[in-house]
Amino acid sequence: MFSKTIVSLVSLALLASATPAKKAKCSKGRTASSDKCCVWFDVLDDIQENLFDGGECGEETHESLRLTFHDCITFPIGKNGGGCDGSIMAFTDIEAGFDASIGLDEIANEQRPFALKHNVSFGDFIQFAGAVGVSNCGGGPRLQFLAGRSNYSTAAPDGLIPLPEDSTDKILKRMGAAGFSPNEVVDLLASHSVAAQDHVQPSIHGSPFDSTPSEFDAQFFVETLLKGDIMPAAPGVTTLGTGEVLSPYPGELRLKSDFELARDPRTACEWQSFATNQKLMVARFEAAMKKMTTLGNNLRSLTDCSEVIPVPKAAASQKAHIPAGKTNKDIEASCKRKPFPILSVLPGPQTSISPVPPS
């Protein structure tokens, strides 16, 4: 009895020393493990209300997530330069002028005043906004957030960010140079589950890449494998945009890069593995983003403030399905090792997918 008590006291003490004490007192009675994290609670309140329209997974969220990639993937420049350094916000005129980043001036210009107001570095702000934004999507990941990136940057050179018309060889080579395996490229592309386009096919502004652009679900990995037979453009437009291929569904846009990565032997099995496993998709995305969001930074100079990132709500549907009007036979199964799983088919006629409204 006595010795048992001692044992449990000792294990309690061990437990207490393993859990970091929340010693910093932040605004609104919140606490954090480091006082360096407190400012992020204030940024959180501000951007949820005033950037993400009350915590939505809408256009600003999608653009903010895309911005994390375009700031980070400019790596390496020279020996170890570039990466997530905020340069796309400091030199927006230059970097949003790159073909791969057309349109990102909008979100960079919207975000900048928040970064200045809270006096945080541009590099930190971009990654924080992306992590908070995607936590607003149903089934979303809870991304790690490390604070402390330097505010110093220089403009990145053009040519480092993949384009949708690039060959799979070229994309995998570029991503490989930044440290990502072919499977990790697929993992990162779970982001295209909450995504739409404006500039590949401008005649259908806001056309999403899957039927559920506010849900971080696996529909993207299913729908990209459907046979494409629709000209995804406004009536009267007869040419595909650069980097655009035929789509399976009215209102949905398909990137050539997504189409090919879904079918390439190097990436098809990872792609298919998410069709019936949204949890795996989220876990792999979180792991790949952990790597991406610190490119070019020294981990030892960063502080873990992940505790500030909200816990996302569950996805509306944990199971991916075949959209209405299509069947399992429309799937172009591409993983040689494993047959494509049989999915349930949504009943009803094929309807057009609505564009993501501009906000």
Ligand code: HEM
């Ligand atoms: C293979 C590499 C990739 C290519 C070629 C690619 C290409 C594109 C293109 C062309 C668009 C449409 C932009 C527009 O017209 O408005 C887009 C949107 C988007 N991309 Fe990617 N992307 C890639 C990887 C990534 C990664 C790694 C992320 C994030 C981790 C990401 C996040 C997004 C998001 C969230 C959108 C939607 C933006 C919105 O709805 O406004 N992409 N991507």
Ligand SMILES: *[C@@H]1O[C@H](CO)[C@@H](O)[C@H](O)[C@H]1NC(C)=O
């Ligand atoms: C970061 O750099 C920009 C200029 O690129 C400057 O306007 C801003 O005040 C800096 N922010 C911090 C926190 O130093």
Ligand SMILES: *[C@@H]1O[C@H](CO)[C@@H](O)[C@H](O)[C@H]1NC(C)=O
């Ligand atoms: C803003 O941040 C910079 C760099 O961290 C610091 O030198 C400066 O004193 C801060 N300004 C204010 C008004 O807090």
